[in-house]
Amino acid sequence: MKKNQFIWKRKHLLGLRSLSREEIEHILDTAKGFEQISTRSIKKAPTLRGKVVVNLFFEDSTRTRNSFALAANRLSADVIEFTQKSSSVSKGETLLDTAKNLEAMGIDIVVIRHSAGGVPKFLSRNINASVVNAGDGFCEHPTQALLDTYTIREIKGSLEGLKIAIVGDIAHSRVARSDIYAMTKLGAQVILVGPPTLMPAKVEQLPVKVSYSLDDILGELDVINMLRIQFERLGSNPFPSIKEYSHYFGLTVDRMKKAKKDILVMHPGPINRGLEMESEVADGPNSVILQQVKNGLAVRMAVLFLVNQGAMMRQKIKDRRERLED
Amino acid sequence: MKTLLSSDKIAECITALADEVARQRTESTRIAIIGIRSRGEVLAKRLSAILSKKFGTEIPCGTLDITLYRDDINNPQGLSQPVVRSTEIGFDIDEKIIILVDDVLHTGRSTRAAMDALIDLGRPKAIKLAVLVERSGRELPIAADFTGIKADLPAKENVQVNFVESDGKDQVIIT
Numbered sequence: 001m002k003k004n005q006f007i008w009k010r011k012h013l014l015g016l017r018s019l020s021r022e023e024i025e026h027i028l029d030t031a032k033g034f035e036q037i038s039t040r041s042i043k044k045a046p047t048l049r050g051k052v053v054v055n056l057f058f059e060d061s062t063r064t065r066n067s068f069a070l071a072a073n074r075l076s077a078d079v080i081e082f083t084q085k086s087s088s089v090s091k092g093e094t095l096l097d098t099a100k101n102l103e104a105m106g107i108d109i110v111v112i113r114h115s116a117g118g119v120p121k122f123l124s125r126n127i128n129a130s131v132v133n134a135g136d137g138f139c140e141h142p143t144q145a146l147l148d149t150y151t152i153r154e155i156k157g158s159l160e161g162l163k164i165a166i167v168g169d170i171a172h173s174r175v176a177r178s179d180i181y182a183m184t185k186l187g188a189q190v191i192l193v194g195p196p197t198l199m200p201a202k203v204e205q206l207p208v209k210v211s212y213s214l215d216d217i218l219g220e221l222d223v224i225n226m227l228r229i230q231f232e233r234l235g236s237n238p239f240p241s242i243k244e245y246s247h248y249f250g251l252t253v254d255r256m257k258k259a260k261k262d263i264l265v266m267h268p269g270p271i272n273r274g275l276e277m278e279s280e281v282a283d284g285p286n287s288v289i290l291q292q293v294k295n296g297l298a299v300r301m302a303v304l305f306l307v308n309q310g311a312m313m314r315q316k317i318k319d320r321r322e323r324l325e326d
Numbered sequence: 327m328k329t330l331l332s333s334d335k336i337a338e339c340i341t342a343l344a345d346e347v348a349r350q351r352t353e354s355t356r357i358a359i360i361g362i363r364s365r366g367e368v369l370a371k372r373l374s375a376i377l378s379k380k381f382g383t384e385i386p387c388g389t390l391d392i393t394l395y396r397d398d399i400n401n402p403q404g405l406s407q408p409v410v411r412s413t414e415i416g417f418d419i420d421e422k423i424i425i426l427v428d429d430v431l432h433t434g435r436s437t438r439a440a441m442d443a444l445i446d447l448g449r450p451k452a453i454k455l456a457v458l459v460e461r462s463g464r465e466l467p468i469a470a471d472f473t474g475i476k477a478d479l480p481a482k483e484n485v486q487v488n489f490v491e492s493d494g495k496d497q498v499i500i501t
Contacts, residue, residue, distance in 0.1 A: 007405070007407050008407060030409075030410045032411075032412055033391060033393070033394075033410035033411045033412050033413075034394075034410065035412070036412060036413050037394075040446065040447050040448075041446070041447065041448055042445075042446040042447070044446070045394040045395065045443075045446070046394070046395060046442070047394040047395075047399055048400075050400075051400075075394075302410070305410065308400070309407055309408070312400065312401075312402065313405070313407060316405060317405070320405075
């Protein structure tokens with residue numbers, strides 16, 4: 001009974017929009033095998049020995065950057081940390097020049113975060129290394145959505161038929177977009193919740209429902225993912241006051257009484273405690289926020305492993321084709 | 327296609343393997359069985375069931391996935407792709423005598439990977455290798471401690487082990 005003859009062929013992970021259900025499930029299945037590395041006495045495997053991973057972050061990040069670095073380290077890759085402030089970018093170097101220079105050092109995988117959407121894709125077309133998107137503009141944050149779905153799958157068994165709400169600033173959230181693609185592809189029903197001013201344009205084109213009231217739908221939810229209010233991205237006032245937002249959309253102890261007993265409470269971090277949710281909820285029995293962080297490590301190990309495998313597979317197919325043409 | 331071991335012969339071999347392990351006179355409390363995915367896993371479970379009965383105490387059994395330790399992980403042969411699965415070892419391997427179990431010993435490369443993977447889990451007292459089929463063709467200085475059947479085969483011949491649990495029937499064939 002041979003199973004899993006699926007072959008991973010992607011050299012890059014740019015987003016989840018273009019991934020099939022089978023590909024997403026393959027990443028999650030692969031991540032399962034990486035989970036135990038972090039629990040044993042020697043937390044390292046030799047899988048990516050001799051490979052070089054560059055963390056190319058043009059936006060602030062602690063969780064994602066450290067998670068990628070630790071994932072690469074645990075697979076024995078060498079990691080170069082690159083942040084905008086301490087680099088030649090502050091001297092006016094272009095993105096492509098920066099990447100080309102890093103590539104000249106012989107890197108294998110670039111993990112990139114950038115405030116402009118589409119940068120990872122641009123990079124993937126101009127350099128030979130594998131590119132992993134760690135968040136681009138308001139577009140995608142694929143590894144966050146993968147760790148979200150991994151966490152849900154681990155606890156609920158499957159996403160099939162689950163009702164999942166994503167609450168808050170959907171318009172400025174790349175996490176929401178990647179979540180929508182991943183969760184709906186895995187069979188969940190996604191409901192976006194927030195004030196109309198924080199809903200994205202053309203929301204009707206997404207495979208989701210929209211609700212402007214959290215209280216209306218809270219009772220039917222299996223999972224609730226509370227997004228962070230991103231003050232750094234909010235220009236003109238999208239809601240009258242923080243207090244009012246919190247009143248309608250904050251996850252309070254009181255509000256939790258309306259939810260199912262086994263609802264999973266998620267947050268991509270960092271939390272604005274008291275705004276998106278009360279501390280008692282963030283640290284409460286339904287919260288899986290720290291499990292998300294833990295699972296992020298396994299998921300990112302799997303992603304680094306797979307893009308490397310995909311790059312080799314592509315090269316091999318290309319070599320074969322050339323040999324046939326000769 | 328040629329049959330190397332029939333279903334009956336496989337059962338005999340596994341019983342003989344268990345007898346050999348038992349004859350080592352090690353304290354049963356220190357023995358643990360670990361099978362290499364995927365056919366070694368099945369073989370390990372059968373061995374541990376027989377040994378548990380023999381010793382009258384539960385012999386712990388685990389499964390090792392060696393994918394991350396393979397020496398061809400970044401240079402895979404052909405257009406196949408390694409699949410990472412979980413290592414499931416629910417006991418501490420420190421100071422244990424580990425009976426490492428695989429279906430076929432051929433080049434020795436899987437055994438090398440398995441030993442490296444085990445050492446990252448702890449420090450066993452000893453690692454012993456038990457295989458159902460020990461064939462010729464070693465590429466590393468590795469030998470089996472317990473062997474079901476020995477087979478001298480040319481490199482191009484392939485030994486395929488099937489078990490009821492994983493393949494629907496017990497047989498060892500040469501293809």
